[in-house]
Amino acid sequence: MIQFEHRPGILDLSWGHPRPGLLPVEEWARASAAASREFGWRQLTYGYATGPAPLLEWLAAHLPSATDQLFVTAGASHGMALVASLLAGPGDVILVDSPTYYLAFQIFADTGATVLRAPADEDGVDPDALAAMLEGRRVPLLYLVPTFANPTGRSLPPDRRRALVALAQRTGLTLLEDDTYRELCYEGDAPPSLWQLSGGDGVVRLGSFAKTVAPGLRLGWINADPALITRLATLGYVHSGGGVNHSVATTMSCFGASGAYQRHIAAVRAEYRAQRDALVSAVRAYLPASAPGGGWFLWLPLPPGVSATGLLAEAERRGTSFVPGPRFYVDGVGGDDRIRLSFSHLAPADLAEATDRLGAALPSVAAD
Structure with a gap:
């Protein structure tokens, strides 16, 4: 029914989707009723x-x-x-x-x-x-x-x-x-x-x-x-x-x-800011990270010798995922020293846990 594919056991940092609990279900229903009347x-x-x-x-x-x-x-x-x-x-x-x-x-x-x-x-x-x-x-x-x-x-x-x-x-x-x-x-x-x-x-x-x-x-x-x-x-x-x-x-x-739009955008900005801060704080235990001024994503450099494509399989084995850097280049060349993490889809506690799983994957890949 929906595009998002839930994989049991995976806290997925790859999806640039809104957190389901932040979708304005009741407010949209009221707007829909108002539009029907008007x-x-x-x-x-x-x-x-x-x-x-x-x-x-x-x-x-x-x-x-x-x-x-x-x-x-x-x-x-x-x-x-x-x-x-x-x-x-x-x-x-x-x-x-x-x-x-x-x-x-x-x-x-x-x-x-x-x-x-x-x-x-x-x-x-x-x-x-x-x-x-x-x-x-x-x-x-x-x-x-x-x-x-x-x-x-x-x-x-x-x-x-x-x-x-x-x-x-x-x-x-x-x-x-x-x-x-x-x-x-x-x-x-x-x-x-x-x-x-x-x-x-x-x-x-x-x-x-x-x-x-x-x-x-x-x-x-x-x-x-x-x-x-x-x-x-x-x-x-x-x-x-x-x-x-x-x-x-x-x-x-x-x-x-x-x-309703202005109220909603103010509310989700606060929530996504908290999610951004949670992910940046957790990531800094393992990788250098700065907080973007907006949007949904972190673009992270990997340690020397660690490839994004190599890290992905180990990260998924440990219960998390991300989008490897080469995906964002039209010819697929370059970016294998980078990964994209999304902070939009998961709550702060899940973002921290997903990051710990990613951090646990890093040493074994670096050793290779």
């Missing part, structure tokens, strides 16, 4: 192409954005697929950050384009090296998660944000900004989005309620210039079926307008 039959018919006006208006005020710069999607992955299908195809190159969200690779490959690494270092995509790479090539799209990234937890520095936006506007490259983790910020304020810095020129932003509310909603949005929004709204499948996920979108508008 919208009646209009909630259950075909929806407006770009999304129902009540949600577009709430999003426009919340982000902020203009309503004609918004298209409601069935989540960030759906938005990725839509934008890539419109902007790239066979013979093109799509660049991706390295490391980055590995489930994006197949989405981009489905367009028929060649998916390649963008030049990057510990601070993220390198604008100067990228500019050299772009010379003489048609590269319509660069995908990155610049704020509280998956898997690193890092945010792109301000100077690189500005340089990448300027490069995109100068060359015609589109930056596809996955802004999924922006509101899961645990200290201070999140940095300005590439979309905000660009004024909407050269950047398309993806947003999602999967991390902030619930992934089962299958609800997100695209920020883009009005011309691209029109192209999205006139796609054949939209013309055939109307707006995407219309009923859930109307419920989300009530969830947002009632204040």
Whole structure:
């Protein structure tokens, strides 16, 4: 019934899923009832192409954005697929950050384009090296998660944000900004989005309620210039079926307008901050770790001579798991000295126990 696969005896640190107890079951039920009362039959018919006006208006005020710069999607992955299908195809190159969200690779490959690494270092995509790479090539799209990234937890520095936006506007490259983790910020304020810095020129932003509310909603949005929004709204499948996920979108508008969204996001920020701190504290007994300012993940270096792929089997034998670093590189090369741990899915006590199991696996692998 659900995507998560529970394996008895495994406290799994690999899943970037919300903790089940943090999903707003009762609050969503109240919003659903309110939407049924407010919208009646209009909630259950075909929806407006770009999304129902009540949600577009709430999003426009919340982000902020203009309503004609918004298209409601069935989540960030759906938005990725839509934008890539419109902007790239066979013979093109799509660049991706390295490391980055590995489930994006197949989405981009489905367009028929060649998916390649963008030049990057510990601070993220390198604008100067990228500019050299772009010379003489048609590269319509660069995908990155610049704020509280998956898997690193890092945010792109301000100077690189500005340089990448300027490069995109100068060359015609589109930056596809996955802004999924922006509101899961645990200290201070999140940095300005590439979309905000660009004024909407050269950047398309993806947003999602999967991390902030619930992934089962299958609800997100695209920020883009009005011309691209029109192209999205006139796609054949939209013309055939109307707006995407219309009923859930109307419920989300009530969830947002009632204040339930702000109350919920404040509550889950506090919970995820506590989970982050629990995992960082436990990990420091075994590996160097710093606390990311937001998101759900730790990106940890392994001791010299220990490979992520070698450690995984021993960790699972001892009752825990993680995602090995090479998974986050489009060609699978590199990252075998790193592992990604998620602190989103388990309560603090389970995070500590899972880390102790991981720590117990390290010496035997290091000895090998």
